Amino acid sequence: MxxxxxxxxxxxxxxxxxxxxxxxxxxxxxxxxxxxxxxxxxxxxxxxxxxxxxxxxxxxxxxxxxxxxxxxxxxxxxxxxxxxxxxxxxxxxxxxxQLICIEKSSNDSKYNFNFIVYFSANQSYLIINYLDKNKRLKIPFQEKLTAAVPEQQFDKMILDQYILTLQYYSDNGTPKALKINLADF
Structure with a gap:
């Protein structure tokens, strides 16, 4: 061993x-x-x-x-x-x-965000969990992803100032981006 x-x-x-x-x-x-x-x-x-x-x-x-x-x-x-x-x-x-973009969030293999992102149980919300602030943001998510692991349809997570961008692919392969202004919360 x-x-x-x-x-x-x-x-x-x-x-x-x-x-x-x-x-x-x-x-x-x-x-x-x-x-x-x-x-x-x-x-x-x-x-x-x-x-x-x-x-x-x-x-x-x-x-x-x-x-x-x-x-x-x-x-x-x-x-x-x-x-x-x-x-x-x-x-x-x-x-x-499963968490969203946990493996794809950076090039140096370290997770550099101060929050984690995941789906609610019914996938109608994205939840941004700030563990250290004991705060969870619920963001409505209208698109239904039907992959066996829908979280894996997300390709990239980028934080620029207070704008969080989640890049993902729809079921038909169309690239999409969801932009969330974290300063609003």
Missing amino acids: NEATVSCDTTRLSNQSTIYWQYNCDRIWLTLENKKKEKFVIDSVPPELYGYTYRLGYHLIKEFDSGLLFRSGCPANGPCIYTLINKYNGKVLDEFN
């Missing part, structure tokens, strides 16, 4: 907490250790699946002031699961089946 696909390096967070993977013969687990030296196991993978930890286990996408966004549970041909974790106590804050 020393040559497995997860890093055994410790990641230090802005609040002086750390996260790190460990393993033994019984399991592989991701630990959050806060500055009080309290330890919380926030993810685990059976050792027989160690070769799939890069798809199944938690991978840090973004550190927010109050939480951590992880990607996990990625099947070979479908969407991943995204989980927000409280970075002080390891508790799950929220979980999402």
